[in-house]
Every structure is written in structure tokens, then in C-alpha cells.
Amino acid sequence: MAVAPLSSGSEAGEAKERNGAVPAKRLTKEQLLETHKGHLKKQDLSPNAPRPVKQPILAEAYPASTKSIREVELVPLSALCVETHHRGQGIIVRIASPPFFGAGAVSIVEDEHGNADKLAIYNQGDISILSGVPEGCVVAVKEPYYKYNGSDNDYMICVDHPSDVILLRFTDPIIPEPLRLGSVLKTAEDWKKAGDTAFLEKDFSTAVFCYSESLEIEPSPGVFSKRSSTNLLLGRYDAALTDALASRTNATSDWKAYFNAGRAAYGLCDYPTSIVHLREALSLNPTAANVRKEHDRCLTRLHEAETGAYDFLAMHALLSPTTVHLDRASFTRRTVIRSSPHHGRGLFAAEPIPAGALVFAEKAAFMPNQYDPSRAAAALYALTVRQLLSNPSVASSVLALYPGSDLPLPDLPGGTLIDGIPLVDVFLTEGIRQKNCFSAPLSTLSDTKLTTPATAAAKGLWLHAAAMNHACVPNTLRSFLGDILISRATRDIPAGAELFQAYVPVKPDPAERSALYETAWGFQCGCALCEREGRSPEAARARRRELLAQVERACTRQQPGAGVVVPDSVIRGVERALRLLEEAHEGDVFDEPGVLPRLMLVYPCNWLVGAYKGRKNWRKVARYAKRVVRNFGFSGVPLEEEGEKGWDPRGLFTAGGSEGG
Numbered sequence: 001m002a003v004a005p006l007s008s009g010s011e012a013g014e015a016k017e018r019n020g021a022v023p024a025k026r027l028t029k030e031q032l033l034e035t036h037k038g039h040l041k042k043q044d045l046s047p048n049a050p051r052p053v054k055q056p057i058l059a060e061a062y063p064a065s066t067k068s069i070r071e072v073e074l075v076p077l078s079a080l081c082v083e084t085h086h087r088g089q090g091i092i093v094r095i096a097s098p099p100f101f102g103a104g105a106v107s108i109v110e111d112e113h114g115n116a117d118k119l120a121i122y123n124q125g126d127i128s129i130l131s132g133v134p135e136g137c138v139v140a141v142k143e144p145y146y147k148y149n150g151s152d153n154d155y156m157i158c159v160d161h162p163s164d165v166i167l168l169r170f171t172d173p174i175i176p177e178p179l180r181l182g183s184v185l186k187t188a189e190d191w192k193k194a195g196d197t198a199f200l201e202k203d204f205s206t207a208v209f210c211y212s213e214s215l216e217i218e219p220s221p222g223v224f225s226k227r228s229s230t231n232l233l234l235g236r237y238d239a240a241l242t243d244a245l246a247s248r249t250n251a252t253s254d255w256k257a258y259f260n261a262g263r264a265a266y267g268l269c270d271y272p273t274s275i276v277h278l279r280e281a282l283s284l285n286p287t288a289a290n291v292r293k294e295h296d297r298c299l300t301r302l303h304e305a306e307t308g309a310y311d312f313l314a315m316h317a318l319l320s321p322t323t324v325h326l327d328r329a330s331f332t333r334r335t336v337i338r339s340s341p342h343h344g345r346g347l348f349a350a351e352p353i354p355a356g357a358l359v360f361a362e363k364a365a366f367m368p369n370q371y372d373p374s375r376a377a378a379a380l381y382a383l384t385v386r387q388l389l390s391n392p393s394v395a396s397s398v399l400a401l402y403p404g405s406d407l408p409l410p411d412l413p414g415g416t417l418i419d420g421i422p423l424v425d426v427f428l429t430e431g432i433r434q435k436n437c438f439s440a441p442l443s444t445l446s447d448t449k450l451t452t453p454a455t456a457a458a459k460g461l462w463l464h465a466a467a468m469n470h471a472c473v474p475n476t477l478r479s480f481l482g483d484i485l486i487s488r489a490t491r492d493i494p495a496g497a498e499l500f501q502a503y504v505p506v507k508p509d510p511a512e513r514s515a516l517y518e519t520a521w522g523f524q525c526g527c528a529l530c531e532r533e534g535r536s537p538e539a540a541r542a543r544r545r546e547l548l549a550q551v552e553r554a555c556t557r558q559q560p561g562a563g564v565v566v567p568d569s570v571i572r573g574v575e576r577a578l579r580l581l582e583e584a585h586e587g588d589v590f591d592e593p594g595v596l597p598r599l600m601l602v603y604p605c606n607w608l609v610g611a612y613k614g615r616k617n618w619r620k621v622a623r624y625a626k627r628v629v630r631n632f633g634f635s636g637v638p639l640e641e642e643g644e645k646g647w648d649p650r651g652l653f654t655a656g657g658s659e660g661g
């Protein structure tokens with residue numbers, strides 16, 4: 001992690017002296033607790049209080065620890081050096097205060113030698129007991145980072161990667177004697193009861209912790225069943241599935257175990273596994289209405305996955321600000337992921353797909369219901385980290401996504417269980433989010449209506465869609481219904497062809513869009529449009545840029561709209577500028593071989609459609625509307641009226657109708 005930039009020479013000198021060394025002065029436990037108490041008094045614990053997310057800065061990336069706490073050298077707090085990653089080392093500390101909740105949870109901790117310090121744990125998600133470790137618990141931090149907080153003698157152990165910290169079981173022999181608690185619960189029954197109490201208080205993470213302690217002392221089907229149900233409530237489906245199967249006793253009452261297993265697999269969107277368990281549950285308890293209902297719901301998902309038959313209007317009707325996650329299965333069987341000549345992996349058509357047909361529909365792996373643009377990215381990052389921790393089985397598919405090229409990566413695959421915790425590297429997670437997420441309006445249908453004022457979009461990860469590379473003239477178009485991404489063919493696509501989508505609306509100026517792709521995704525687009533526009537001499541491209549600015553200036557003199565009559569002089573000005581811009585498009589680049597989009601001409605032609613509509617001049621409306629279509633790259637559009645006879649616009653979308661992609 002980088003040190004914050006310093007403002008003066010003397011500060012730089014102080015930092016040089018401080019960094020890499022143990023602090024010159026350490027605060028006592030009493031001093032630390034006193035200040036902490038002050039912070040605790042001021043914190044807002046109401047459930048609706050905003051909780052900031054500490055979103056990682058990729059330039060500061062360092063890999064998560066892949067060592068077990070049993071492999072590292074345990075050191076006292078007094079050995080920690082400032083602004084240092086203690087590779088190969090670890091600490092074991094007891095929590096000595098209630099947590100202070102900010103972007104993470106900050107607690108005062110003490111080691112076996114009586115040293116005290118501050119510990120900040122980030123990125124645990126709200127369902128982890130580590131997101132606010134109770135006083136008295138003992139935690140281990142692997143390869144800790146020790147940070148200067150910017151004011152006198154204020155230091156902190158800072159845990160970014162959630163798998164770098166472990167909540168130790170009270171009986172773990174690794175806990176040094178002085179840190180052991182005297183009067184912890186002794187019997188499996190005591191822990192079970194403590195779990196039940198926590199459950200009734202809706203403190204589900206503590207309930208899971210207590211049930212786990214009980215099971216460590218004495219495995220019991222009843223407690224496995226309780227832990228399975230609690231994990232289901234927490235959305236920890238992997239654990240719920242394992243616990244459900246462990247709770248079987250070979251009796252008819254096992255229907256409950258299979259029911260929980262079926263629901264857990266459903267939560268993971270693993271419908272083939274879910275139906276197997278639900279069938280078993282139904283065979284053991286044929287009259288249970290709740291099992292029948294889940295069983296039938298699962299059959300519907302399997303049907304969707306097989307056929308892609310969705311009732312999109314009914315799905316649209318379900319959407320509301322609180323209902324954005326639709327209970328639907330993904331349909332991906334027309335497509336296949338394999339290596340692409342453009343970059344890494346790409347998505348390909350497994351069968352011919354006609355223009356307008358559904359290419360695939362995909363339920364988001366993760367998409368928080370957060371449409372506030374200032375919070376959407378952080379919410380997606382936080383949810384992804386939480387899901388990777390809660391359900392390590394999703395890690396392999398999520399972490400197979402492209403994270404960008406220059407991140408320092410851990411030397412084991414994400415999701416690997418170390419000390420019972422799935423390895424989660426937050427910088428890798430954020431890299432994947434940045435390179436693969438899409439912005440999704442609640443409904444593209446509503447969003448594209450002219451009456452919809454501003455675009456509010458959530459951000460999500462769709463693993464199948466993320467395999468698709470970009471082209472400025474793509475052969476698919478995506479839209480959204482809540483968390484379902486719908487991809488349709490914009491032209492006839494033969495089997496085996498690579499599928500492309502436009503990552504963002506394509507800027508008409510090639511220099512501008514190419515700079516955007518480079519900064520946001522780190523690639524130079526090699527699609528037909530970019531490649532052929534790149535053949536134009538720089539002087540011609542510069543001239544088009546200049547004329548585009550001119551035509552845009554002419555258009556902004558008045559905006560067409562309902563009931564607006566744009567004066568003749570303004571229209572003539574736009575037409576004049578448009579003609580010059582048209583002439584600046586070289587025929588040998590844009591017309592041969594095959595028609596290429598002339599994106600710079602789309603906006604002024606569309607403006608003229610609006611202006612002539614206001615004047616009820618329908619002949620001119622038709623004239624410029626055809627030019628809009630032509631300038632989007634469709635060939636065979638008769639630009640003059642005499643060529644229109646026998647022209648069928650439906651032919652535009654069949655194979656060969658447009659170039660690029």
C-alpha cells in the first residue's frame with residue numbers, strides 16, 4: 001500500500017525516519033481505550049446510517065496472504081514496523097473493545113505480552129462475525145500491514161483482504177495461554193443453546209459461530225440442520241448445502257435435509273442439482289406443499305434454461321424500485337465461450353442466430369439494488385467480496401474473468417480454503433469489477449422512452465456477457481430487465497461467428513473513442529470501423545473533427561422538439577455544414593469494399609429529421625431518416641426518392657446489411 005503523498009520536506013524527512021521502523025512511542029492500552037470510547041460515543045448505529053465502503057485503489061495493490069496462520073512466524077505487536085507488510089509473519093490478538101463501525105470495523109486489541117494497538121478490519125460484508133468482532137474474541141492476522149494514521153503516535157493494523165484475518169475458535173491450541181478466556185461455554189448442548197438464543201435475536205452470524213462450536217465438540221444431525229437453515233438465511237448456500245446433507249439420518253424425516261439442500265442449490269442458481277434434491281424430498285414427503293412449490297419453481301427455471309422462453313412483458317410488470325432481482329434462469333445454450341483472435345476469451349454463436357432473435361439471457365451473478373450513480377460501483381464491489389467469501393464455489397467462475405494486465409496476484413487460486421476461509425484478494429476483485437461490469441437501468445424499455453428524464457443505473461456482473469469482446473459496430477445489442485441481461489442479434493449471425501457488443505455508446509470521433517477504450521479497458525479496438533477509419537490520412541481525420549464541431553455548433557442554435565418550428569435559416573446552416581462533412585468522408589474508405597458507418601453524420605441527420613418534423617415536411621423527414629439508417633452503416637438504402645421503388649427496409653437486417661463487427 002502506498003504512503004499518502006507528503007506536502008513538505010520536513011514531513012518527507014519524518015516519514016523516511018518513521019517508515020520501516022517500529023514506532024518511537026506506542027500508546028498504552030488505557031490511552032487507546034480512552035480515545036476509542038470517545039469515537040464510540042459519536043457513532044451512529046442506526047440500521048439506516050450510511051456505511052462507507054473502502055474500495056481498493058488498484059495502484060496500491062498487494063496480494064492476499066496465501067499462508068496458513070500455522071506456517072507464519074508469530075510476532076508481538078511491539079515488533080510491527082510502520083508502512084510495512086510483514087511477509088511471513090503473523091499476530092494473534094484478543095479484542096479488547098467494542099468495534100467502531102466506519103468503512104471497516106476498528107477495535108482495540110492486545111497481545112499476550114500486554115501490548116495494545118488498533119486493528120481495522122475491512123471488506124468483511126455485513127453477515128460476517130468479523131465485520132464487528134465481539135470483545136473477548138481472539139483473532140489472527142496473517143502478514144499484517146501496519147499503517148501510520150497521520151497524527152502523533154496514531155498507528156493501526158490494517159486488514160484489506162478479508163481472508164487475511166481469522167476468528168480463532170476458543171479452544172484453538174494456537175491461542176497463547178494469557179489470551180485464553182476463562183469461562184467459555186463447555187458442552188455441545190451449551191453452545192447449541194447459545195446458538196438458538198442468537199438465532200432468536202436474529203444475530204445469525206453469531207448463531208452459526210455457536211452451532212459450529214457445538215459441532216466441533218459433538219457432531220449432531222439436529223445441529224447440522226439448524227446451521228443449514230441459518231446459513232440459508234445468510235445466503236451462505238455452499239455451507240447450507242453441505243450442512244443439509246450432513247444432517248441426514250436415513251429416516252423419512254430426511255425430507256427436510258433434501259429440502260434445504262434443494263433450496264441451497266437453487267440459491268446458487270444450480271437448478272440441475274436443486275431438482276435432484278427436491279425430487280428426493282418430495283418422494284419422502286409427497287404431501288408437503290412447500291416442497292411441491294419449490295420443486296415446481298425449479299422445473300420452471302430448468303425449462304427457461306433449456307428453451308429461452310420468457311414472458312418479457314410479465315417480467316417487466318414485476319419490476320419496481322424494491323423488486324429488481326427477477327427469479328428467472330439464464331439461457332445461454334446458443335453461445336459458447338472460447339479463445340478469441342481479438343483478446344483472451346470471447347463469446348461465439350453455437351448455432352445460426354437470426355437477426356432480432358435472443359442470443360442469450362443472463363441473470364446477474366451479482367447486482368446490488370443500488371441505482372445511485374455515486375454508490376453503484378462501491379456497492380457492486382462490496383457485494384462481490386461478500387459473495388466470494390460466503391460461497392467459495394462461485395469463485396472459480398468469477399475469478400476466471402479478465403482482471404486487467406498488471407495486478408500483483410496471489411500465488412494460489414481465489415476461493416482456495418486456507419484455515420477454513422476462502423482466499424479473497426480485494427484488488428483482484430476490484431480489477432475484475434472494473435473490467436467486466438455493466439451499467440444496468442431498471443428497464444431498458446422504460447429508459448429509452450423520450451419521456452424518461454435521467455438515467456439511473458445499477459452496476460452488475462454477468463459472467464457470460466463478460467466473455468464478449470467489444471466492437472464499435474457489434475452484432476448484438478444488450479438490454480436489461482432488472483438483473484436480467486438480454487442480448488439480441490442485430491443481424492443474421494452464422495454458427496461459429498464471434499459475438500460482439502459495444503461496451504459503451506460508440507463515439508463518432510475515432511480518436512476520442514480509441515482514447516476511451518485505452519483508458520477504461522486497456523485495448524485498441526481492431527473492429528472493421530476502427531481499422532478502416534484508421535486508414536484515412538491524419539489530415540482528413542482532423543478535417544472531419546473540425547467539421548463535426550462546426551455542424552454541432554450549427555445544431556445547438558436551436559433544438560428541435562414537439563411544437564418547435566426551427567427557422568429556415570438555422571436548418572439551412574445545418575444542411576450546409578452537413579454537406580461539407582459528408583464530402584469529407586472519402587469514398588475509398590467509407591464505401592469500398594462494403595458500406596461503413598459514418599457515425600459523425602448520424603447526429604446532424606437525426607437533428608434534421610426532428611427539425612423537418614416540426615415543420616411537417618414529411619418528404620424531408622423521410623429523406624434524412626434514410627440517411628440516419630445509411631450513416632449507421634446499412635447498405636442498399638436508396639438515398640433519393642426515385643430509387644425507393646421496390647425497396648423493402650426489412651432486408652436491412654439480414655446478413656451483409658451492414659459492415660463492421
Ligand SMILES: C[S@@+](CC[C@H](N)C(=O)[O-])C[C@H]1O[C@@H](n2cnc3c(N)ncnc32)[C@H](O)[C@@H]1O
Pocket residue numbers: 340342343344345346401402435436466467468469470471520521522523524525526527
Ligand atoms: C469484459 S472482458 C472481455 C473478455 C476478455 N476477452 C477475456 O478474455 O475475458 C474485457 C476485456 O477484453 C479485452 N477486449 C475487449 N474487446 C476487445 C477488442 N475488440 N480488441 C482487443 N481487446 C478487447 C480488453 O482487454 C478488455 O479489458
